Amino acid sequence: MKRIVVISDTQMPFEDKRAMRNVLNFIGDFQPDEVIQIGDLVDYPAPSRWTAGTRYEFAGGVRRDSEYAKRNFMEPLRAVYDGPLKILKGNHDERPEKYLEKNAPALAADDVHYRFEALLDFDGFGAELVEPYYKFAPGWVAIHGHESPGLNNVAGRTAASKAKKAGVSLVMGHTHRLAISPESTGFGGKLKTIYGFEVGHLMDVRQAGYLKNGPANWQRGFGLFYAGKYSAIPQAIPVEDDGSFVVEGERFGQIKRGTNGKFAKKAA
Numbered sequence: 001m002k003r004i005v006v007i008s009d010t011q012m013p014f015e016d017k018r019a020m021r022n023v024l025n026f027i028g029d030f031q032p033d034e035v036i037q038i039g040d041l042v043d044y045p046a047p048s049r050w051t052a053g054t055r056y057e058f059a060g061g062v063r064r065d066s067e068y069a070k071r072n073f074m075e076p077l078r079a080v081y082d083g084p085l086k087i088l089k090g091n092h093d094e095r096p097e098k099y100l101e102k103n104a105p106a107l108a109a110d111d112v113h114y115r116f117e118a119l120l121d122f123d124g125f126g127a128e129l130v131e132p133y134y135k136f137a138p139g140w141v142a143i144h145g146h147e148s149p150g151l152n153n154v155a156g157r158t159a160a161s162k163a164k165k166a167g168v169s170l171v172m173g174h175t176h177r178l179a180i181s182p183e184s185t186g187f188g189g190k191l192k193t194i195y196g197f198e199v200g201h202l203m204d205v206r207q208a209g210y211l212k213n214g215p216a217n218w219q220r221g222f223g224l225f226y227a228g229k230y231s232a233i234p235q236a237i238p239v240e241d242d243g244s245f246v247v248e249g250e251r252f253g254q255i256k257r258g259t260n261g262k263f264a265k266k267a268a
Contacts, residue, residue, distance in 0.1 A: 002033040004136060004232075006223035008144070008173025008199050011043040011092065012069040014207035018243030019220055020072070022253030023202065028080025030247070033227075035081065036136060038173045038199070039090025039144030041120070042069045062096045066119040074125045085127045088134065089116050090173065091146040133166065137225055137232035139194075141166065145174025153217060156181030159196025169195040171223055171234065176201040178219035178236050197234045199223035221245070 005027060046061050096114040112118055117129045132143040152158045156179030163170035164183050178200030184193040200221030220239035225232045239245045244253040
């Protein structure tokens with residue numbers, strides 16, 4: 001069976017660095033048949049509605065953050081994995097393009113430099129930009145999640161709703177939640193089940209200043225698929241607070257803990 005790794009919402013440069021390092025090392029060890037990054041690879045805090053009208057709007061940073069993502073995601077990934085790499089645009093990834101469209105439409109139509117695939121040099125890294133509802137396995141499509149309206153606060157239900165509308169099992173990011181939620185239809189014992197899968201995030205939530213009033217219903221994690229000829233089996237992989245996770249009975253990125261469960265101090 002093909003093994004496919006799906007990650008989302010790294011929000012660079014605000015990624016969880018320990019978790020991100022562990023996931024990249026895992027990909028190098030696991031050598032999946034395909035890696036799909038389904039959006040919000042880069043945060044691009046400016047330009048955004050959060051910085052509009054402030055000095056940060058004019059401080060720049062698009063090139064800086066793009067170079068950071070190349071150094072800390074594209075380059076280390078390609079150092080350990082040379083297989084197919086597919087990337088979807090998330091709403092954050094689109095911010096530079098949308099900003100140009102809104103504020104300089106005469107330039108946006110001809111611009112090629114601020115398109116996401118150019119900023120991260122997809123051609124140089126052998127990455128392929130794919131469109132929403134990318135069919136990556138039998139009965140499954142991938143989106144980021146911002147393409148159509150509608151969010152549910154219950155983990156998995158946003159994806160289930162979008163899967164039901166599309167009539168096909170669907171994996172997405174955007175919500176920063178980690179869950180698989182099935183939808184079954186039919187009668188008389190003849191059922192058809194499709195799945196909605198939200199693959200969580202790999203962001204350092206401490207960097208999300210808009211969460212200052214309390215934690216959001218977010219979960220760190222990523223997705224793993226085993227794809228056969230006629231169907232695919234999804235697995236949600238939770239990432240723990242220490243950045244480690246378990247796949248096929250093996251823990252990746254384990255950090256030693258004391259008897260009380262807290263991180264063990266490094267030796268002097």
